Amino acid sequence: MNPARRTTTAAAAAVVLATAGGLLTAVAAPSAAATTCNAPVYKRQFFANTAFSGTPKKTDCDSAIDQNWGAKAPASGLPTNNFGVRWTVTRDFGSGGPFALTAAAQDGIRVYLDGVRKMDVWKNVSSTVSKTVNLTIPKGRHTLRIDYVNWTGNANVKFSYAPRTSATVDKVAPLAPAGLTWDDSRPDAENLPVTALSWAKNKEMDLAGYRVYRRVQGTGAWTRVATTTGTGVSDRTPATGKSYYYEVRAYDKAGNESTGTADAGPVETPDRTAPAAPVLTAEGVEASNNLSWTASTDAVAYRVFRKTATETAYTALVDTTATAYTDTSAAYRRDYDYKVSALDAAKNAAPSNVVRTARTITPPQNVTATVPSWGAVFTWTEPAGGDTADYEVYRSTTSPVAQTNDNLTDCRSRKKSTDAAGDTVRSCTDYDGDQGTTYHYVMIRQNTAGRWSTGSAEMTVTRPGDEIPPPPVTGLTAEPLEYGVKLDWADSTAADLDHYQVYEYRSCCTPEPLGTVPAGASEFVVGPSVADGESKDYVVIPADRYGNYAKWTGAYWDIPVSRVTVTERDLRPTTVPEDTAPCSLLTYTTLGDHGGMYIECADSVAEEAAGINVYRWDRATSTYARVTDVPLAPTATSYTDTTIPTGTTVYYVLSVVAADGSETFSNVDSSVSLPSGA
Secondary structure, eight states: OOOOOOOOGGGOEEEEEEEETTEEEEEEEETTSOOOOOTTSEEEEEESSSSOOSSOSEEEEESSEEEEEETSOSSTTOOSSSEEEEEEEEEEOTTOEEEEEEEEEESEEEEEETTEEEEEEOOOOSSOEEEEEEEEEOSSEEEEEEEEEEOSSOEEEEEEEEEOOOTTTOOOOOOOOOOOEEEOOOOOTTSOOEEEEEOOOOOOTTEEEEEEEEEETTOOOOEEEEEESSSEEEEEOOOBSOEEEEEEEEEETTOOBOOOOSOEEEEEOOBOOOOOOOOEEEEEOSSOEEEEEOOOTTEEEEEEEEEETTOSSOEEEEEESSSEEEEOSSOBTOOEEEEEEEEETTOOEEEOOOEEEOBOOOOOEEEEEEOOTTOEEEEEEOOTTOOEEEEEEEEESSSSOOOSGGGEEOEEEEEEEEOTTSOEEEEEEEOOSOTTOEEEEEEEEEETTSOBOOOOOOEEEEOOSOSOOOOOOOSOEEEEOSSSEEEEOOOOOOTTEEEEEEEEEOSSSOOEEEEEEETTOOEEEEOSOOOBOOEEEEEEEEEETTSOBOOOBSSTTTBOSSEEEEEOOBOOOSOOOOBOSSEEEEEEEOSSSOEEEEEEEOHHHHHHOOEEEEEEEETTTTEEEEOOSSOBOTTOOEEEETTOOSSEEEEEEEEEEOTTSOEEEEEEEEEEEOOTTO
16 A cells, blocks of 8 residues: 655655566656556546546555555545545556456445446445455556545555466466577586477466476477476486477466467487397307397497306497397307497497396296196297207295206106197196195207206195094994995095995905095995804904095004904805815805805716705704706706895805716805895
């Protein structure tokens, strides 16, 4: 606020307010000069009436409209009531846009933009009245005029105008900065180019700052390199040997950005920037180490370097314009480190990554591993050429896998086949190792020249299951039957149970396997077996799906953990006739309900005997009952008993009937029949 001050004619000077760098300064002017106020300072005129007629009683400059005169006169020579005050300012609004005019006054106030009334609060009031008007001001220079009158009572007035900076309201971009100049004559301490840019201050009232952009000559892609609130920056221009242009854009508080200035440049630079570093890969084959790398923009050549794994310095091998190199001078099976430098025309160099490789035959390819319950199965494709003479598999619980004898595993069941593409496929199985353990594997192959490859890609597999056998069966019992022995036991609680194995235990020798029982069943019938009163021992051993078996302690099979002793039923005849017949009997068991036998007699029987009778021991009467209604022919060699009782052990004897009707008897032999439906 610049309140009115009392001045005299003798004072020979008028107060003139001006702006310098945004600050108000007061300067003395000759009394004869017209009052000049530089925007954004208002020119203020005091009138002794409310019609703003006649010559103003006083003219001065006011930096802000914010006065409260109360009941007093606003200036010397003015009344306390019925006076008027007019403020005017002409200024550049830049790109214009949405503005808010805000006024508060007692009594009347009117606001004009370029002579057009935009606000009208023109009334004699007893208290302050406030009002805000939103409007859009066009770009460029415009004049604001604010008329204030006081009719009676206290006098106060306040007015301001400001851009509306909300991004949802302000969609008007600032004007492009003007007067952009550049100077690249002052490089930095490393003699690298530095470009100094400067420009004129923007006219925008809502200016937030400036953004500086740079592009390579001949391209349209701009890169922002600086943001500032000042009117100048210095940019370290990339020393790429290319020329660059700059432009500056203004941006306001709503985020709107202006168009760019006219391009400043071209700024020429020396080439001190290396090309992009190539990405190197290497493959060792039998004849060479083969290198390849990605192409680098701006590179005109590539330099290949090599050293052994134990050397400290690299040796340059070759300069080439290609992106691949075959090193045939490398020693076979020796590790080498390689790198490649990309060179541009100015001899700037960018080294690649370092890759270590060795000449070797191609290792097994496309190796896969599966882990069924019985082991780890490996399948791999033989490299082109089909010259595999041998291969080895190494296994370790740690990674990486050392190719030592300690880790060499016996991969068995080796197979060779051809896939749909015609490639040779090999496979083998590692049956060893512990279930539930994670192993790492590596394979190598030997060609027909006797050279071994490096290792394949490492495979990591976890064998399923565990090494814990199921617990021994409990409740094992044996029930003697007429046709065998029935074994029974409690169901195993092992979740991974697969089956039970049943053995007849023999103290003299290796136990005899009798059969297997699937998980879920818990009984087994030993038979058909002759019920002849023998004492026998049986063993039942549970096995899980991972090949674990219940263990037994002591000497070999001496004390099985699940063993039962049983005495068979004794169904043998209580009397046995003397074996005097020239025939012998050999029985066999047939399926169903038939008992069979083979008959072998001397030649004299066919010549002299009248026939052959078959007798079967009858336990109920303790006698032999004849089962042949009529004698068999003396030349008979077999007989089938269709009346044999089922599910029991029977005993047969033959009688040779002489011509005079007398009988002689053969040996006694047994036959076992199963129950009906068994």
